[in-house]
Amino acid sequence: MNFKQRLLETTSTSNADAEERKKERIVDLGNGSEVVYYPKVLGYEESWKWFDYLNDQIPWTRPTIRVFGRSCLQPRDTCYVASVGLPELVYSGYQPDAYPWDDYPPLKDLLETVHKALPGSSFNSLLLNRYKGGNDYVGWHSDDEKLYGSTPEIASLSFGCEREFVFKKKPSRISQAIKSKAEEDGHVGKRLKKNSSSADQHSFTLKHGSMLVMRGFTQRDWLHSVPKRAKADAVRINLTFRLVL
Numbered sequence: 001m002n003f004k005q006r007l008l009e010t011t012s013t014s015n016a017d018a019e020e021r022k023k024e025r026i027v028d029l030g031n032g033s034e035v036v037y038y039p040k041v042l043g044y045e046e047s048w049k050w051f052d053y054l055n056d057q058i059p060w061t062r063p064t065i066r067v068f069g070r071s072c073l074q075p076r077d078t079c080y081v082a083s084v085g086l087p088e089l090v091y092s093g094y095q096p097d098a099y100p101w102d103d104y105p106p107l108k109d110l111l112e113t114v115h116k117a118l119p120g121s122s123f124n125s126l127l128l129n130r131y132k133g134g135n136d137y138v139g140w141h142s143d144d145e146k147l148y149g150s151t152p153e154i155a156s157l158s159f160g161c162e163r164e165f166v167f168k169k170k171p172s173r174i175s176q177a178i179k180s181k182a183e184e185d186g187h188v189g190k191r192l193k194k195n196s197s198s199a200d201q202h203s204f205t206l207k208h209g210s211m212l213v214m215r216g217f218t219q220r221d222w223l224h225s226v227p228k229r230a231k232a233d234a235v236r237i238n239l240t241f242r243l244v245l
């Protein structure tokens, strides 16, 4: 039985399963930013088959990146797949090689699944991440590279170990100006009263077989991260589908 046949065997689901998949959580982050979490776009067994395929067949690498001017090993494995001829992706001073979709036909099936779950979407690139345990993480960042345009939609599938995905609001221009003025006035190192509230942070537990979608101005106005978790002792694989314009 080939991979596609094995998948087809596990894609037929009960009505209860189908109902479960629909219970999405929509979080309006304000000012045109929105996050939607779909707990189950893929069934449990089906998702484990994907996990095994991705874990075994993807040419994972752990590149050296640059953070605040310093070279360091990226704290997770990575791989990049993109349609031929697209502008190159560069992040943290690193330019991943783009593998063509044709090298990994099963990924095209996953792309189709995502397009069906998210009508109107048309992704052409995929960044894959593998977190080998709780010490692997992704630090605070936003996916605001120019090649995605000003309001990118990004769909993120998760497999394996559950991890927390956290959003925090970027400091507003006003609060940045106040901070700079305080530093100018010699209040360096002094703790300034924080203006942030609980509305400036949101957290999602990304489950095996789930999908999280970020859209609108989420990349412009918010940072996200997957922090270290001492208790997460198993592998997690995450796939973010993006449209390079």
Ligand SMILES: O=C(O)CCC(=O)C(=O)O
Pocket: 127, 129, 138, 143, 156, 165, 206, 224, 226, 238, 240
């Ligand atoms: O692993 C995740 O859930 C997110 C990864 C991420 O933010 C990224 O690749 O830009």
Ligand SMILES: [Fe+2]
Pocket: 141, 142, 143, 224
């Ligand atoms: Fe990201």
